Amino acid sequence: MATTLPATACDQVRDDIWRPMRGASPAYVAAVAATALLVAWGLFCWGYQIGHGIGVAGIRRPTMWAFYIVNFVFWIGISHAGTLISAILRLTDAGWRKPVTRVAEAITVFALMIGALFPLIHLGRVWLFYWLIPYPNQRLLWPNFRSPLVWDLTAIFTYLTGSIIYLYLPLIPDLAQLAAHTDGWRRSLYRALSLGWTGSDRQWHALERAMKLMAGIILAVAVSVHTVVSWDFAMALAPMWHSTIFGPYFVTGAIFSGIAALLVVMAVIRKMMRLEAYLEPRHFDNLAKLLLLMCLLWLYFTIAENLTVWYGNAAAEMSVFAARTRGRYAVLFWTMVALNFAVPFVLLGIRRLRTIASATISGLSVLVGMWLERYLIVVPTLSMPHLPAAWGSYSPTWVEVSITVATFAAMALLYLIFSKLFPIIAIWEYRHVSDG
Amino acid sequence: MEHRWGMAIDLDRCTGCEACVAACHAENNLPLSDPDQAAKGRAVHWIRVDRYYEGEFPDVRLKYMPVLCQHCDDAPCEPVCPVYATYQNHEGLNVQVYNRCVGTRYCGNNCPYSVRFFNFFAPHWPEPLPLQHNPDVAVRMGGVMEKCTFCIQRIQRGKRDAATEGRRVADGEIQPACAQSCPPEAITFGDLNDKDSKVSRLAASGRATRLLEDLGTKPKVFYLQRAK
Numbered sequence: 001m002a003t004t005l006p007a008t009a010c011d012q013v014r015d016d017i018w019r020p021m022r023g024a025s026p027a028y029v030a031a032v033a034a035t036a037l038l039v040a041w042g043l044f045c046w047g048y049q050i051g052h053g054i055g056v057a058g059i060r061r062p063t064m065w066a067f068y069i070v071n072f073v074f075w076i077g078i079s080h081a082g083t084l085i086s087a088i089l090r091l092t093d094a095g096w097r098k099p100v101t102r103v104a105e106a107i108t109v110f111a112l113m114i115g116a117l118f119p120l121i122h123l124g125r126v127w128l129f130y131w132l133i134p135y136p137n138q139r140l141l142w143p144n145f146r147s148p149l150v151w152d153l154t155a156i157f158t159y160l161t162g163s164i165i166y167l168y169l170p171l172i173p174d175l176a177q178l179a180a181h182t183d184g185w186r187r188s189l190y191r192a193l194s195l196g197w198t199g200s201d202r203q204w205h206a207l208e209r210a211m212k213l214m215a216g217i218i219l220a221v222a223v224s225v226h227t228v229v230s231w232d233f234a235m236a237l238a239p240m241w242h243s244t245i246f247g248p249y250f251v252t253g254a255i256f257s258g259i260a261a262l263l264v265v266m267a268v269i270r271k272m273m274r275l276e277a278y279l280e281p282r283h284f285d286n287l288a289k290l291l292l293l294m295c296l297l298w299l300y301f302t303i304a305e306n307l308t309v310w311y312g313n314a315a316a317e318m319s320v321f322a323a324r325t326r327g328r329y330a331v332l333f334w335t336m337v338a339l340n341f342a343v344p345f346v347l348l349g350i351r352r353l354r355t356i357a358s359a360t361i362s363g364l365s366v367l368v369g370m371w372l373e374r375y376l377i378v379v380p381t382l383s384m385p386h387l388p389a390a391w392g393s394y395s396p397t398w399v400e401v402s403i404t405v406a407t408f409a410a411m412a413l414l415y416l417i418f419s420k421l422f423p424i425i426a427i428w429e430y431r432h433v434s435d436g
Numbered sequence: 437m438e439h440r441w442g443m444a445i446d447l448d449r450c451t452g453c454e455a456c457v458a459a460c461h462a463e464n465n466l467p468l469s470d471p472d473q474a475a476k477g478r479a480v481h482w483i484r485v486d487r488y489y490e491g492e493f494p495d496v497r498l499k500y501m502p503v504l505c506q507h508c509d510d511a512p513c514e515p516v517c518p519v520y521a522t523y524q525n526h527e528g529l530n531v532q533v534y535n536r537c538v539g540t541r542y543c544g545n546n547c548p549y550s551v552r553f554f555n556f557f558a559p560h561w562p563e564p565l566p567l568q569h570n571p572d573v574a575v576r577m578g579g580v581m582e583k584c585t586f587c588i589q590r591i592q593r594g595k596r597d598a599a600t601e602g603r604r605v606a607d608g609e610i611q612p613a614c615a616q617s618c619p620p621e622a623i624t625f626g627d628l629n630d631k632d633s634k635v636s637r638l639a640a641s642g643r644a645t646r647l648l649e650d651l652g653t654k655p656k657v658f659y660l661q662r663a664k
Contacts, residue, residue, distance in 0.1 A: 053578040054539065055556030060477040062550045064541035124539015124554065124579030131519045131538055141520075149518040149540055236546045237512045237651060382545060386648055387503070389486035390550035392477040 013430045014177070017423045020273040027272075028416065035413035042406020045399045046121055054124050056399045063382040063394035068122035069232075071404055073250075073374045074257070075115030076156070076229055078367075081258030082108025082163065083222035085287070087215040096286055098429040099278045103269060104262050105167040106424070110414040111261070112160045114407045119152070121403060148231045155228040159221050166214045169207065172197050173428040189421075226254040238381050239316040240309060249301040256294035256340075257370035263287055263363035265415070267356060269424060278425055281356055288359040291366065292348040299341050316386050329380050332372055339369030439595075439605070440528040441586055442628035442656040443615070444638035445502055449622035452500035456483050456614035456623065460504075463587060463613035465573045467559035480553040482584040483614050502623070504614070505530060505551045505584035506647060506655030513543035513552065521581070528628070528656060529586055537580035544581060548648050552583045586625070587612035607633040628656065 049056050059066050082104040089097035120126050132143050132153050143150045176197035179190035197203060230250035233241040243249075263284065270279040306325070309317050324333045344362040347353050383392050418424075460466065460483045469479040483504040490497040507530045513522050514530065521537040524530055544552040558578035561569075569575065572589040576582050594610035607626055615623035626635035635658075638644060643660040 053555075053557035055473070055478065055578075059541075060556070061544065061553060062477070064544045064554060119540075122540075124537070124541065124581075125577075126538075128538045131536070143518050144515070144520045146515040147518040147542070148516065149542060153518075232542075236516065236542075237548055237653075238545060385550045386548040386651070387486065387550060389484075389488075389501075389503070 010430070014427055016275070016277065017425050017427050018178075018181075020275075021420055021423065024420070028420075032413065032416050035409040035416065038406050038409030039413055042403050042409070045402040045406070049121075049399055049403075050126060054122075056397060058395050058397045058400055060392060060394065062385050062390050062392050063379060065122070065378055065382060066394050067396050067400040067404060068118045070371065070374045070378050071407060072115055072118035072122070073229055073378075074371050075111045075118065075407065076226065077250075077254035077257045077370060077374075078261045079108045079111035079115060079159070079163070079258065080222055080226065080251075080254040081111070081262040082106070082167070083218050084255050084258060085262060085290075086166070087219045087222075090211065090215045091219070096283060099275075099280075099425045100262070100266070100283055100287070101429075102167070102170065102426050103266055103424055105163070105170075106415065106418055107258075107261055107265055108163045109160070109167050110411055110418075112156070112163055113414070114410055116156050116160060117407075119149075148228070148235045151228050152232055155221075155225045159218075159225045162214065162218045162221050166211075166218050169211050169214060170426050170429075171422060172207065173199065174423050174426060177427065178423070223251055226251045233377065233381075239314075239384065239386065240320045240381050241377075243305065245301065245305055245308075249305060252294065252297045252301055253370055253373060256291070256298050257366060259287060259291045259294060260363040260366035260370070263291065263359050264367065267360040267363070269419070270356075273419070273424065275425070284356045284359045285354060288348045288354055288362065291344055291359070291362060295341060295344045295348075295366070302337075302340075316384075319384050319388070320380050323380050323384060324376055329376060333376055336369050336372040336376060339365045340373065343369075438527070438629070439627045440629040440656070441507070441591065442528070442626065442635050442639060442658065443504075443507075443586070443612075444624045444635050444644065444658040444660055446620075446622040446624075446638075447499065447501060447659055447661040449620040450485075450500045450502060451620055452485050452487070452498070453619060454485050455617045455619060456502055457481050457485065459613040459617035460584075462568070463570055463573070464585070465569050465575050467555060467576070468561055468565070473556075478556050480555075480582070482551070482553070482582075484551075501659070502614070503549060503551060503647070504657065505586075506549055506653065506657045507584075507586060509654035509656065510652060512546040512548065512651075512653060516542040516546050518542070527591075529588060529591075530583075531585065531588070532581060532583055534574060534576050534580050534582065539579040539581065541581065548651055548653065552581050554581050555579060 057067070082101075085097065085104040086101040086108075090101065120129055123129055131141075132150060134143055172194055175190045175194035176199065179187055179194055182190060227247040227250065230246035234243055234246035236242060266279050266284070266287075270276060306321065309321050323329050343365040347358040347362045379394050383394055385391070460481070464482060466480050466482065473479070483502055486501045486503050488499045488501065490499060507528065509524070509528065511522075511524065511530045514524060517523075517537075518540060519536050519538055521533045522530065522543050523533075539554070541554055544550075544554055555576055555578045559575060570589075572593070590612060591610055594605055598605040598609070605627070607630060610625065612623075612625050615625045624635050624638055626633040628636055628639065630636060638660060639658040641660065642663060644658040645661070646655045646658060649655070
């Protein structure tokens with residue numbers, strides 16, 4: 001079973017993982033500056049939109065939801081990286097998970113923070129967003145608990161809270177170690193955050209139990225969150241939205257894109273922080289197999305969804321189906337199929353081709369493909385409502401594009417800051433090297 | 437409930453003149469859109485006239501269908517609003533509370549008739565148009581949803597006048613702007629609770645159908661046309 005590493009090896013691990021946290025290379029500073037600039041531009045665009053009215057975005061009648069909702073679903077989907085990898089692997093005690101879990105959990109928290117912004121960005125009167133929250137008020141007004149948007153708000157806040165706790169718990173032993181080996185403001189920060197951790201048997205026992213418990217809870221919450229997100233659409237009486245399959249379809253898509261994001265982030269971190277000895281080919285290989293599995297599941301759901309619509313041949317649904325498969329949206333649709341299925345299936349399905357590079361390429365391909373998938377769910381349905389006389393179109397404006405780009409920069413920026421402040425790999429988990 | 441307001445629109449009478457559209461604009465202070473915004477699909481018309489073409493050129497028949505909020509009994513727009521900005525009032529009207537709307541636009545997405553209109557910008561009227569605003573109707577701010585109210589301000593006035601004179605509201609006494617301005621008198625408005633009202637009789641006639649009835653929304657607007 002588990003063997004304890006010799007002290008020298010322990011020091012080696014600590015050095016390797018702490019090294020990227022010291023100082024700041026010119027490349028790092030440049031990356032922070034570039035991403036911060038993009039984020040600032042995005043915030044300016046949001047301010048511009050609030051000042052002038054949401055009409056500066058491309059939304060119109062009947063396509064009243066578009067880029068912002070696409071991004072919302074996309075980022076909430078990405079947030080499923082952490083939960084699945086980390087929680088399932090923790091619950092099944094898979095030994096290879098150790099260098100991967102924190103990378104994944106951090107993606108979850110940051111993607112959720114970004115994703116949760118989009119419903120706000122998309123509001124017509126964002127300054128009144130708190131009316132969706134059930135708070136006691138003089139006029140005894142409540143939100144409408146029958147609205148999927150209120151379910152959504154509840155689910156996402158639960159998930160965000162849970163994910164932060166789930167990221168934080170395994171950080172505690174590392175923070176205590178850091179507090180012992182640093183000085184100045186860092187020392188105060190780590191000491192405060194480590195909550196008086198001394199590493200006693202009682203504390204370890206409590207931590208292990210808390211992490212197991214949170215892994216179980218977070219898994220259930222994650223599945224419910226993306227189901228609720230799918231219900232924002234499935235509860236509506238719109239063609240090709242009103243589908244019972246949307247819950248599992250969305251959860252699958254979320255996990256699929258989550259693993260893709262994890263692969264890409266891992267590849268970047270591995271290069272940038274020189275963690276080749278920790279993020280090994282086998283980690284990429286295992287995750288690539290998971291991605292392949294999700295790729296097939298996604299294909300299954302996509303076929304099930306489209307085949308039933310086509311066979312049912314209901315007029316309103318068929319208009320949307322036709323526009324997606326052979327009409328206005330056909331190029332996007334078949335690109336999506338190629339990126340989500342053909343690319344990962346070939347690159348990862350053939351063992352000889354399955355390398356770190358091909359896994360990263362597949363990850364990127366799936367990320368683009370899954371963004372397109374959400375676009376193809378939101379926009380075609382809305383631009384073709386039941387009455388053909390009301391059909392319309394949609395194209396994004398520079399405001400929507402800028403804000404979308406800015407959120408990707410925000411993800412990178414948050415990750416850059418996080419990796420300077422906290423060890424990106426859980427050092428204490430290396431205390432034991434299991435042979436699993 | 438005392439009243440249950442409904443409407444019957446005779447498609448065989450409608451000439452597609454769009455007088456109803458113009459009257460609605462004047463009565464309800466509808467925001468104006470410049471051509472650029474209108475081309476984007478942001479023009480606001482609480483009532484619109486949809487056109488349907490039948491047959492092949494040159495043997496084409498054009499059919500008109502005025503479409504406005506159908507004031508559904510089971511309105512899909514109502515349950516999805518997270519802040520109760522839209523609900524069914526005690527007289528069967530699907531009402532919109534502009535002040536409560538935060539602009540999620542979910543109601544607009546869930547309306548199968550696409551009769552909900554969003555204020556993408558704050559409304560603007562070039563001078564001297566603001567002088568002709570109807571003082572009985574609120575001007576809506578940017579970022580909120582709006583739609584046909586069945587001219588609720590006229591309903592209120594009609595009820596108030598009848599109450600002052602100590603009598604019931606007479607059939608045909610209350611007329612929304614569209615019905616009042618329709619030259620061929622294709623639009624009939626009235627109380628569906630009153631079995632003898634003109635609108636009740638038309639709704640019960642064999643010529644009445646409801647738009648997208650199979651969706652189960654139970655609209656209170658009845659379309660009359662010759663049975664095929």
